[in-house]
Amino acid sequence: MAVGISYAVWAPGAMQTRLLIGGLLVPVAWAGAMAWTLADNRIVRASAVLVGTALVGFGTAMLRGLA
Numbered sequence: 001m002a003v004g005i006s007y008a009v010w011a012p013g014a015m016q017t018r019l020l021i022g023g024l025l026v027p028v029a030w031a032g033a034m035a036w037t038l039a040d041n042r043i044v045r046a047s048a049v050l051v052g053t054a055l056v057g058f059g060t061a062m063l064r065g066l067a
Contacts, residue, residue, distance in 0.1 A: 002057025003029045009064045 008022030033053075037046040 001026050001030075002054045002061070006057040006061045009061045 004022040004026035007025055008018045011018045011021070033050055037043075037050065040046040
């Protein structure tokens with residue numbers, strides 16, 4: 001969800017287009033993350049990458065909101 005929100009905040013273009021693409025990006029990113037997590041043998045590494053991605057995504061969205 002952080003990737004979709006970050007895209008909707010930072011991408012150029014009309015607001016409606018950014019929201020639509022950001023909303024459609026969420027299930028695709030979720031499916032990719034779950035497939036990668038299930039295929040990875042080390043669950044700690046997969047969890048760390050997913051948590052890191054969420055923190056970076058929400059952090060970048062908050063930076064745009066503060067500016």
